Each structure stands twice: as structure tokens, then as C-alpha cells.
Amino acid sequence: MIRQLVDVSDVTALVTDAAAAPSLHNAQPWKFRFLRERGVLRLYADLERALPRTDPDNRNLHLGCGAALLNLRVAAAASGRGPSVRLLPDRADPALLAELDLHAHTPADAALAELHPAISRRHSSRHPFRDEQLPxxxxxxxxxxxxxxxxxxxxxxxxxxxxxxxxxxxxxxxxxxxxxxxxxxxxxxxxxxxxxxxxxxxxxxxxxxxxxxxxxxxxxxxxxxxxxxxxxxxxxxxxxxxxxxxxxxxxxxxxxxxxxxxxxxxxxxxxxxxxxxxxxxxxxxxxxxxxxxxxxxxxxxxxxxxxxxxHGPEGRPSPRRPVADLLDVE
The missing domain is CATH 3.40.109.10 (NADH Oxidase)
Structure with a gap:
């Protein structure tokens, strides 16, 4: 049986991986809320980090938060979890972008789990690449x-x-x-x-x-x-x-x-x-x-x-916000 993921330290690790996602200008426009009793982790848009001139419809904001959501799913799979995911679960609250049920008894996605080591290694490389064909x-x-x-x-x-x-x-x-x-x-x-x-x-x-x-x-x-x-x-x-x-x-x-x-x-x-x-x-x-x-x-x-x-040189890591600033626990 899949162990229920309710420990706050485990959720903190998930959010740490989520926050490694790319976002427009590295604004990191996301925040998270863990509903401990329900085992539900919510992803919200942090609209204070929106870019109204560059991204007036918040399309890029949603892309960045979607990338963070994928990292959450990868990290959960690597820990043996298969959370159920609902996008935009509350139409009355457009800032609530996704809800993950960490108590779901769904088998972990092995293909996602395989990608987990890449989360910490993925950095944008703005250097020249080699002029060679890709297989x-x-x-x-x-x-x-x-x-x-x-x-x-x-x-x-x-x-x-x-x-x-x-x-x-x-x-x-x-x-x-x-x-x-x-x-x-x-x-x-x-x-x-x-x-x-x-x-x-x-x-x-x-x-x-x-x-x-x-x-x-x-x-x-x-x-x-x-x-x-x-x-x-x-x-x-x-x-x-x-x-x-x-x-x-x-x-x-x-x-x-x-x-x-x-x-x-x-x-x-x-x-x-x-x-x-x-x-x-x-x-x-x-x-x-x-x-x-x-x-x-x-x-x-x-x-x-x-x-x-x-193929080329790896990119330099960009700074990340502390998880304590991103995650609320109820």
C-alpha cells in the first residue's frame, strides 16, 4: 500500500523541487498551501509577481506555474507517490491554479520519476552551443x-x-x-x-x-x-x-x-x-x-x-526564494 504523504518536511521537499522551475524573468510567481488534514497541496499564482507590461494577460505566469506543477509531480513520483491533479479547481478563485491530492492511491509514474535528478541540474544556458546535428x-x-x-x-x-x-x-x-x-x-x-x-x-x-x-x-x-x-x-x-x-x-x-x-x-x-x-x-x-x-x-x-x-556549456543557477516564503501550512 502507498504510504500517505502527510509529513510537512516531505511537502517542503516537494515545494523545494517545484520552486526550481523556470519562469519569466525568474519572477517565481507561485505560492503553495498545504491542507494537512486533507493531504492536499494547492498551487496559487502569486499575482504580486506578475509582469503587467511584458505579460498583460498572465499567460507567461501560468506557464511558469505549470512548470512548477510538473516539478511537483516529478518529485512526488520519485518519492513513490501518484497524486491526483485538478487544474483550476475553483472557478471563483482564478488564482488557485491546481490542487494535488497527496493521499491518492495511484501508482507512481515511473517516466516522471526518472526525470527527478534533472530538476537540480536544469539551468537556462544563454551561451553559444556547438553547431552540430542532434540525433x-x-x-x-x-x-x-x-x-x-x-x-x-x-x-x-x-x-x-x-x-x-x-x-x-x-x-x-x-x-x-x-x-x-x-x-x-x-x-x-x-x-x-x-x-x-x-x-x-x-x-x-x-x-x-x-x-x-x-x-x-x-x-x-x-x-x-x-x-x-x-x-x-x-x-x-x-x-x-x-x-x-x-x-x-x-x-x-x-x-x-x-x-x-x-x-x-x-x-x-x-x-x-x-x-x-x-x-x-x-x-x-x-x-x-x-x-x-x-x-x-x-x-x-x-x-x-x-x-x-x-550541446554546449551548462547555464548558471539563478537565485531561488526560500521555501518558508512560498509555503503555508494549515
């Missing part, structure tokens, strides 16, 4: 990981990759003249004082990666956004980046949560298979550019994230 088996496993969460992952052809890089460049140009978006990024991306005591969120300068040297179409977001960063290096990025589009059939909050789970499952699968990755939502943050990012030969109706994968 079909690797890309097939990534696509299968997305399908396992009800999403689709597509590796578009060279011409479409080039157009996506142009869309990223277009989005950066729009950001450069939008003071609100620039201020929001500057708040979360720490171009200076990256080792300041107490820093527990945002992107540290060491994780920005180098500036691109030569060529057009930058495959990762430049968090410096025109700010001076003495000592930051320059580098030539790969000429033919491996870009994948993650998308869904519909574009509702529940689809964003599923896409967030698919995103993290893809990233953990990539990490477990020895790949590194980075993501960008820049061209998806502008409605007219998001539509153009679609792959016209796929059934994907809504692109939720642009993912870059390959």
Missing part, C-alpha cells in the same frame, strides 16, 4: 515529452527558424522603445550588484551570457537591454540553432498550465539526455508577432514558447 532519437524523445502533457513540440525547417530569429530581433526592437517593458526587465534582470546579499529572484548578470558577435538573429533574450555591463564578453553563436516551438490547440488558462508542464517536461528530458537549453517568449509577447511564429505545416494553433536546445 533523431533525441528530438523524438523531446516531442514525446511534450505530447505526454497534451502539447505539441515542432522542430521547424531552416527557413522558418530564420524567420523566428527575425521575429526575436523585431521584438527586441519593440522592447527598446517601450519604456514600461524596459523598466520591468531592468527590475528583474540584475545588470549590477548580482551578488548582493538576500537576492532570491530575478536573473543574475552572470546568467545573461555573452553578447552576440556578428551575424543577425540572436537566439536568446539579451537581458542587458542596452545597459552597460563592464567586462561582459562577446561570442559568436551557432549559425544553425536548433529551435523548437511548443504549442497547444487552444489558448486558455488551462492550456497555458498544460503548456507549462509540457515545457518543463521537455527541459528535464533534454537535461537528462545531456542537452542544454534556453527559452525565449519575446516574439510571443507581441500579438502580431506571435501569430507569425506559427509553423504553417503543423496543427499547432498557438505557440506558447520558443525553445533552443543543443
Amino acid at each position: 533523431d532519437g533525441l528530438t523524438d524523445r523531446l516531442c514525446e515529452a511534450a505530447r505526454g502533457e497534451g502539447a505539441e513540440l515542432v522542430f521547424p525547417g531552416p527557413w522558418h527558424v530564420a524567420s523566428i530569429l527575425e521575429l526575436v530581433e523585431d521584438a527586441e526592437g519593440r522592447e527598446a522603445v517601450d519604456l514600461g517593458v524596459r523598466d520591468e526587465m531592468a527590475h528583474w534582470a540584475h545588470a549590477t550588484s548580482t551578488d548582493a546579499p538576500g537576492t532570491s529572484d530575478g536573473i543574475p548578470a552572470e546568467a545573461f551570457g555573452p553578447r552576440q558577435h556578428g551575424g543577425a538573429g540572436f537566439p536568446v533574450r539579451d537581458f542587458a537591454a542596452g545597459r552597460k555591463m563592464p567586462g561582459r564578453s562577446w561570442a559568436a553563436f551557432e549559425k544553425n540553432p536548433h529551435i523548437a516551438l511548443l504549442g497547444t490547440v487552444y489558448d486558455r488558462p488551462e492550456d497555458w498550465l498544460r503548456a507549462g508542464q509540457a515545457l518543463e517536461r521537455v527541459l528535464l528530458r533534454a537535461t537528462a539526455d545531456g542537452l542544454v537549453a534556453s527559452v525565449t517568449s519575446q516574439p510571443l509577447e507581441w500579438p502580431e508577432l506571435r501569430w507569425a511564429a506559427r509553423d504553417p505545416v503543423s496543427d499547432m494553433a498557438y505557440v506558447q514558447m520558443v525553445i533552443r536546445v543543443g
Whole structure:
């Protein structure tokens, strides 16, 4: 019989893994509540950490929280649990995004449990990757990981990759003249004082990666956004980046949560298979550019994230909020 998971220390470990998920600008827009007597762990959106100029409809917020939810499921599976999960269980409370019944007597998902070691190793790498082909088996496993969460992952052809890089460049140009978006990024991306005591969120300068040297179409977001960063290096990025589009059939909050789970499952699968990755939502943050990012030969109706994968240096860990700030126990 499956042991009931009611110990607060075990729940704390689950939330620690959940909080390692990626989120827009590493804002970590989540919080958790454990209902001890019921054995229920709830995931809430922390709307105080929303980015209203960059993410006005909170789509990216839901993606980040979905990624945290996938980590919860992976951690639970690794501990031998198979919690039942309900998305958006209370329509009267849209901030309540998911509810996990930790008392459920469902067998643990072995495929999820296998990904658990990758949680602590997964970090966005904004460095150049090697210009080399990826074996079909690797890309097939990534696509299968997305399908396992009800999403689709597509590796578009060279011409479409080039157009996506142009869309990223277009989005950066729009950001450069939008003071609100620039201020929001500057708040979360720490171009200076990256080792300041107490820093527990945002992107540290060491994780920005180098500036691109030569060529057009930058495959990762430049968090410096025109700010001076003495000592930051320059580098030539790969000429033919491996870009994948993650998308869904519909574009509702529940689809964003599923896409967030698919995103993290893809990233953990990539990490477990020895790949590194980075993501960008820049061209998806502008409605007219998001539509153009679609792959016209796929059934994907809504692109939720642009993912870059390959072989290269691992990324630097970003700071994390203490679990004590994230978890309430009742």
C-alpha cells in the first residue's frame, strides 16, 4: 500500500523541487498551501509577481506555474507517490491554479520519476552551443515529452527558424522603445550588484551570457537591454540553432498550465539526455508577432514558447526564494 504523504518536511521537499522551475524573468510567481488534514497541496499564482507590461494577460505566469506543477509531480513520483491533479479547481478563485491530492492511491509514474535528478541540474544556458546535428532519437524523445502533457513540440525547417530569429530581433526592437517593458526587465534582470546579499529572484548578470558577435538573429533574450555591463564578453553563436516551438490547440488558462508542464517536461528530458537549453517568449509577447511564429505545416494553433536546445556549456543557477516564503501550512 502507498504510504500517505502527510509529513510537512516531505511537502517542503516537494515545494523545494517545484520552486526550481523556470519562469519569466525568474519572477517565481507561485505560492503553495498545504491542507494537512486533507493531504492536499494547492498551487496559487502569486499575482504580486506578475509582469503587467511584458505579460498583460498572465499567460507567461501560468506557464511558469505549470512548470512548477510538473516539478511537483516529478518529485512526488520519485518519492513513490501518484497524486491526483485538478487544474483550476475553483472557478471563483482564478488564482488557485491546481490542487494535488497527496493521499491518492495511484501508482507512481515511473517516466516522471526518472526525470527527478534533472530538476537540480536544469539551468537556462544563454551561451553559444556547438553547431552540430542532434540525433533523431533525441528530438523524438523531446516531442514525446511534450505530447505526454497534451502539447505539441515542432522542430521547424531552416527557413522558418530564420524567420523566428527575425521575429526575436523585431521584438527586441519593440522592447527598446517601450519604456514600461524596459523598466520591468531592468527590475528583474540584475545588470549590477548580482551578488548582493538576500537576492532570491530575478536573473543574475552572470546568467545573461555573452553578447552576440556578428551575424543577425540572436537566439536568446539579451537581458542587458542596452545597459552597460563592464567586462561582459562577446561570442559568436551557432549559425544553425536548433529551435523548437511548443504549442497547444487552444489558448486558455488551462492550456497555458498544460503548456507549462509540457515545457518543463521537455527541459528535464533534454537535461537528462545531456542537452542544454534556453527559452525565449519575446516574439510571443507581441500579438502580431506571435501569430507569425506559427509553423504553417503543423496543427499547432498557438505557440506558447520558443525553445533552443543543443550541446554546449551548462547555464548558471539563478537565485531561488526560500521555501518558508512560498509555503503555508494549515
